[in-house]
Amino acid sequence: MSVLNGVSYGLLLFMLSAGLTLIFSMMGVLNFAHASFYMLGAYFAYQVSSWSNFWVGLLIAPILVALLGGLFERYVLRKTHKFGHVPELLVTFGLSFVILEIVQLIWGRTSVDYPVPPSMSGSLFKVFDSTFQMYRGFMMLVAILMLVCLFLILKKTRIGLVIQAALTHPDTTEALGHNVPRVFAIVFAAGCALAGLAGVIGGNAFITEPGMAQSVGAIIFVVIVVGGMGSLAGALVASLLIGLMQTFAVGLDWSFAGGLARLGMDITAETPGYSLLKLKLSQVAPILPFLLLVVMLVVRPKGIMGTRDD
Amino acid sequence: MNTEKFALEVKELQAFYGKSHILQGVNVNVREGEIVALLGRNGAGRSTLAKAIMGMVDTKGDVIWRGKNIAGMKAYEVAHLGIGYVPESRDIFPKLTVEQNLMLGEKGGKKKGRWSFDDMYKMFPRLRERQHTEAGVLSGGEQQMLTLCRTLMGDPDLILIDEPTEGLAPAIVQLVAEYLRELKRRGISVVLIEQKLAIAMQISDRVYVMGDRRIVFEGTPAELKADANIRKEWLEV
Numbered sequence: 001m002s003v004l005n006g007v008s009y010g011l012l013l014f015m016l017s018a019g020l021t022l023i024f025s026m027m028g029v030l031n032f033a034h035a036s037f038y039m040l041g042a043y044f045a046y047q048v049s050s051w052s053n054f055w056v057g058l059l060i061a062p063i064l065v066a067l068l069g070g071l072f073e074r075y076v077l078r079k080t081h082k083f084g085h086v087p088e089l090l091v092t093f094g095l096s097f098v099i100l101e102i103v104q105l106i107w108g109r110t111s112v113d114y115p116v117p118p119s120m121s122g123s124l125f126k127v128f129d130s131t132f133q134m135y136r137g138f139m140m141l142v143a144i145l146m147l148v149c150l151f152l153i154l155k156k157t158r159i160g161l162v163i164q165a166a167l168t169h170p171d172t173t174e175a176l177g178h179n180v181p182r183v184f185a186i187v188f189a190a191g192c193a194l195a196g197l198a199g200v201i202g203g204n205a206f207i208t209e210p211g212m213a214q215s216v217g218a219i220i221f222v223v224i225v226v227g228g229m230g231s232l233a234g235a236l237v238a239s240l241l242i243g244l245m246q247t248f249a250v251g252l253d254w255s256f257a258g259g260l261a262r263l264g265m266d267i268t269a270e271t272p273g274y275s276l277l278k279l280k281l282s283q284v285a286p287i288l289p290f291l292l293l294v295v296m297l298v299v300r301p302k303g304i305m306g307t308r309d310d
Numbered sequence: 311m312n313t314e315k316f317a318l319e320v321k322e323l324q325a326f327y328g329k330s331h332i333l334q335g336v337n338v339n340v341r342e343g344e345i346v347a348l349l350g351r352n353g354a355g356r357s358t359l360a361k362a363i364m365g366m367v368d369t370k371g372d373v374i375w376r377g378k379n380i381a382g383m384k385a386y387e388v389a390h391l392g393i394g395y396v397p398e399s400r401d402i403f404p405k406l407t408v409e410q411n412l413m414l415g416e417k418g419g420k421k422k423g424r425w426s427f428d429d430m431y432k433m434f435p436r437l438r439e440r441q442h443t444e445a446g447v448l449s450g451g452e453q454q455m456l457t458l459c460r461t462l463m464g465d466p467d468l469i470l471i472d473e474p475t476e477g478l479a480p481a482i483v484q485l486v487a488e489y490l491r492e493l494k495r496r497g498i499s500v501v502l503i504e505q506k507l508a509i510a511m512q513i514s515d516r517v518y519v520m521g522d523r524r525i526v527f528e529g530t531p532a533e534l535k536a537d538a539n540i541r542k543e544w545l546e547v
Contacts, residue, residue: 158418161413165414168403168404168405169401171366172397172401174384174385174386174389175364175389175397176389176414176417176460177390178417179386181384
């Protein structure tokens with residue numbers, strides 16, 4: 001059961017990191033506002049579904065987010081690009097604050113009530129005494145459909161071919177007559193749409209609040225560093241890895257103290273470092289991805305499937 | 311006063327990389343269906359001239375292509391007007407197959423180009439054998455053929471070729487020379503940036519020599535052959 005929950009969380013992370021890693025290949029810098037587009041997706045879906053229903057939100061929210069992303073690329077990022085990487089980085093950093101403030105102005109500082117649609121709540125099936133939520137299954141379905149679409153577009157269409165070429169060799173691709181700035185705007189908007197879609201289905205599975213961008217933002221940076229910057233396959237592997245790791249860790253009561261005791265060592269409250277040793281895995285779960293990040297950077301800095309030599 | 315109609319006229323062109331001033335008032339003309347060689351030592355500004363014509367660097371001055379000033383246009387717009395560029399670095403897409411590389415040369419407009427995949431494969435049978443191979447594993451010579459063919463798939467009327475024979479075996483250099491002559495026969499103008507004097511003299515109609523960021527000689531290959539001073543000062547190493 002944890003495996004399925006972990007996979008569904010991992011796939012959600014992949015929807016976010018796929019866009020982020022594509023945009024990274026394109027700009028050469030991380031888009032710090034990427035998780036903010038995820039948050040916008042959740043809030044837009046909340047707003048739209050409060051007017052009509054969830055399904056309309058599922059359709060409209062990603063489109064709205066893509067539009068905002070496209071406008072931001074066209075009128076801000078593209079103008080910043082010629083000044084180099086640091087201004088680009090700063091402008092996305094600034095955007096993340098602007099979005100955060102706007103979200104708080106409109107929807108308040110606390111979480112909003114964006115529920116799972118009634119037709120999707122309840123359990124899909126039961127194994128022993130644990131249930132698998134129907135909505136989790138729906139998340140997986142949406143994520144897998146998205147993944148297949150992304151793959152088909154990139155590998156089987158002409159625009160996908162141009163995108164692949166433009167990501168690695170923008171100047172050559174443009175000299176061959178392809179409108180590379182437009183391709184970049186499309187990639188940026190599509191990446192934002194994916195983040196928005198992740199927000200729509202993640203916002204009600206977890207919680208829709210102003211802090212959601214920050215909490216997930218840190219995790220997706222870990223995902224793309226561990227997976228290898230710019231590698232979609234790496235992002236998929238790392239997303240699943242972290243999704244599973246998080247889900248399993250939360251459910252496990254292992255601690256160093258317990259492990260050492262089992263090995264026959266006498267662990268008591270007087271043992272040096274007892275307060276650290278007694279920590280359960282479930283308690284340290286939130287820092288595990290960052291631990292993985294540090295280990296990865298030490299052992300294999302380019303990530304699981306990174307291709308960069310530098 | 312020269313009233314002759316040229317396909318391409320470069321007038322008083324200056325080019326900049328950031329703050330450095332790479333071209334200082336360059337004038338070059340190319341007639342329809344002519345092979346023009348651009349000679350000079352490394353760093354003379356020849357590659358920059360090609361990039362400036364393509365709109366890949368910041369410029370001042372005029373670039374007139376078939377009566378239209380294209381200076382300041384974006385590279386993809388220049389490409390759509392019929393100017394093809396073959397970069398020096400054999401800038402293939404290494405992760406894509408030979409066939410996909412050629413597909414990227416096509417501009418995807420309504421108009422069917424005068425060249426087909428078959429034409430390319432007939433000209434360079436090696437590429438047909440390797441059409442489903444990742445381009446990154448091809449030999450240097452094969453990659454050079456691929457960059458030439460890729461640009462040709464976009465059906466240009468003028469082609470700017472930067473150092474096509476660099477690092478190639480003599481037999482392949484001859485193949486490239488033959489290929490350029492074939493382009494000329496089909497009515498395509500060629501601007502050939504070249505280091506090897508012999509091949510440039512053999513196939514070009516006219517020759518420009520660049521030195522120190524400007525044009526220092528303009529004439530026929532025979533005239534250049536006769537001018538030992540120019541060769542000594544600007545070409546020989």
